Amino acid sequence: MMTNLFSVFDPSTNIMNLSLNWLSTFLGILILPPYFWFMPSRHHILWVKITSTLHQEFKTLLGPSSQNGSTFMFISLFILILFNNFLGLFPYIFTSTSHLSLSLTLALPLWLSFMIYGWINHTQHMFAHLVPQGTPPILMPFMVCIETISNIIRPGTLAVRLTANMIAGHLLLTLLGNTGSSLSSSLLILLIFGQLMLITLEVAVSIIQSYVFAVLSTLYSSEVN
Template identity: 70%
Template sequence: MMTNLFSTFDPSTSSNLSLNWISAMIGIMILPLSMWIIPSRINMMWIKLSTALNKEFKALLNINFNKGNTIMFISLFSMIMFSNFLSLFPYIFSSTSHMSLTLALSLPLWLSFMIYGWTNNTIHMLTHLVPQGTPGVLMPFMVCIETISNVIRPGTLAIRLSANMIAGHLLLTLLGSTGNKLSIIMINLLIITQLALLVLESAVAIIQSYVFSILATLYSSEIN
């Protein structure tokens, strides 16, 4: 029987432990981690990078018509850059060095742009086949040239990325395979050269992912 009206607010439980106070902490679990954890330098760097890419892609795209497209291209940049960096570690499969991945990224993008452009903006796509100011005699040739250059775009995107990644990895592999035949002095020079090439490959990993996403953005902007 309750002896006191205010005993209902007693925090004690049947086990004589003040476990009821834990229920007051449940609300903390609803709050996001950003309220408690200071963002790390890597997190801040990634936020600044994503913001810079978002501004740059917005400048290339017609935002009034392509809202949200920048997220797709930022995700594409992130995926390619992570794959490029992971391939620099030993015993990790270099996925971006193979056409099966790079062509699988470029071909669906190009096909979707072409299908959307020719379906919704047919006249605009036809005007791209003939540059402004082209003489009438050269118009048939310009149409053929522009058509060929448009068709080979997914191939050039895929080959550019895979060829650049293959070239650096192949050079590192060839130089590393000669280490057991060199003297101590030459091995030291080889290590320095390998480190310099590794730094260069790290820059190439970022540049190639940036070039791929920028070119995909430019191809997307042409259909509007």
Template identity: 70%
Template sequence: MMMNLFSSFDPTTNYNTSLNWMSTLIGMILIPNMFWLIPSRYKMLWLKVIFKLHMEFKILTNTNQSQGSTLIFISLFMFILFNNFLGLFPYIFTSTSHMSMTLSLALPLWLSFMLYGWINNTTHMLAHLVPQGTPPILMSFMVCIETISNLIRPGTLAIRLSANMIAGHLLMTLLGNTGSLMSIYMMNFLIIIQILLLILESAVSMIQSYVFAVLSTLYSSEIN
């Protein structure tokens, strides 16, 4: 039973094709041509979202020197959001539920932040290991804690995203498998629950992409 549940996240089980990872690019196909040709309502709405994210990420980075750096995190937010939403459609491979996908996003970002910070702002990075106001007797202990917390950051980013995607899909799969055993009256109740879960998963998809981008922005702000 467990193998059947988790087989929906296996790239080799969906129609036995090796093109399942291509679902990460389907989002570009779904964008209508009108979005690119004329300033349609879709484009104006999306520009408002991008501008709002730019202003928020600009505040979080605490710097005015490289204003274009916020576009990296906006692109990251858009990419994760598209893939999270695509995973809610039937027969579409959920790429963000795999650690190979989430780690490939989190690890290069964290590694680039760490390398840049330790090479260019070594004193500032060392000061981060001891929070302000720490008693002298606890300084060595706090250095160990802060070092461990820095090392597990890419793992926590990746696990948070993939675990939230897997949990919602597994719950919907579990409830869907019990549909054939229910009466017609309970089936109507099950459909209502599934619709509510789908709405919840849509909110989780937006929240998790936003959390991933915001935490990446906060990590980058610590190296300045």
């Protein structure tokens, strides 16, 4: 029976015909207790350093008019996506961030809440944002259409960027791994070396994509103030 090529990313974990794939998203809860009981540990100090750096950077992006504590929402978003991206690098673990059902669920409510808040509280600023400064009068109707379309597709671009980047590397790893059984010993060594390099690249992509998602969400939030 023919199956979809992307079905390799959906390991079947069922109990009484109930899919348990999405429970992998909550595996991070098992790692939380050591951070509370064994402090200060090296891992805890490193994580506090990372979150403090992210807090300072997001605070700069949001500007001085932002609400206190607003950066923690984006730091939590970064941690959630980063953890799920790393989980996908382990074998037989469902990669939730390679599906639009998760990434669009994160992007759409964020964008919608920013838009509702901006249009209700800063209506004049939102209208002014549709026409960039210095636009000739004859081009203003076209710029309004372009800015409106680019604003509407923002949650889609956020979700598709994360999903496509996560699934592309995994798909390449899967396709290369399937050819290993038909290769000679010398080519197999090259294949293993190439797979290790791709895994290293995927680790970097996991970090970068979670950072990009959080930073773009922060920038979209700063535009409505």
